[in-house]
Amino acid sequence: MTFxxxxxxxDTCHLTGRFRLRSGQISGEYFDKYLFEGxxxxxxxxxxxxxxxxxxxxxxxxxxxxxxxxxxxxxxxTGLPTVFVRKHVKEYGTNKVAEGGxxxxxxxxxxxxxxxxxxxxxxxxxxxxxxxxQVETVVCAVDREQGGRQNLATEALQxxxxxxRRDLETSVMG
Numbered sequence: 001m002t003f004x005x006x007x008x009x010x011d012t013c014h015l016t017g018r019f020r021l022r023s024g025q026i027s028g029e030y031f032d033k034y035l036f037e038g039x040x041x042x043x044x045x046x047x048x049x050x051x052x053x054x055x056x057x058x059x060x061x062x063x064x065x066x067x068x069x070x071x072x073x074x075x076x077x078t079g080l081p082t083v084f085v086r087k088h089v090k091e092y093g094t095n096k097v098a099e100g101g102x103x104x105x106x107x108x109x110x111x112x113x114x115x116x117x118x119x120x121x122x123x124x125x126x127x128x129x130x131x132x133x134q135v136e137t138v139v140c141a142v143d144r145e146q147g148g149r150q151n152l153a154t155e156a157l158q159x160x161x162x163x164x165r166r167d168l169e170t171s172v173m174g
Contacts, residue, residue, distance in 0.1 A: 005045055006163050006171035009142070012036050014168075031168075033114045033142070037069045046141050047073035049162035050111070053139050054078070058106040061085050061098060061133075063124060066113030070141060074111060085110070085124050097127045104132030112140040115159060118148035122155055142168070 012035050019030040036042045051074050054060075060082045062071025068084050075082040083100040090096060108128060110121055115138070125135050138152060143161035152159050 006167040009036050010168045050139050051077050053160040057109045059108045061108050061110050063112045067111045071111040108133040108135050110138040114142045115140045115148035116144045116146045118151040
């Protein structure tokens with residue numbers, strides 16, 4: 001199943017042109033992850049592949065912004081409750097980092113669309129753990145294989161990826 005899914009994701013998300021990257025560099029290629037999340041059939045197919053990677057857990061935690069649609073579909077597929085994790089604690093209202101339900105004392109799996117270095121995941125994991133969540137696993141749609149797995153491991157987080165950068169590249173070469 002990986003090859004056809006990887007090819008569909010690549011064909012949907014790989015763009016050519018002139019793009020300024022977060023690093024400030026200019027690239028002739030860009031991977032627009034939101035394009036697969038905006039396609040209901042493809043979003044569901046990716047979410048199904050991610051569900052197969054879930055350990056036993058109590059709560060799914062969708063990372064703002066790309067992890068939220070994936071976690072929502074995964075919740076529908078599994079019946080597990082979902083919380084939505086903010087990059088920054090809201091400074092008004094409930095002042096929560098995780099919206100949607102309790103995480104204290106619960107086994108929580110972080111859900112992300114694409115993992116590059118894992119920096120945002122590490123910060124959110126720290127915040128969730130500080131409010132009592134038990135977080136040991138991250139499940140993502142795509143691992144860009146740029147150090148995220150190793151960086152997450154330094155905080156005892158296991159990364160499980162439905163697809164890798166290698167899968168995406170192989171799908172168009174082979």
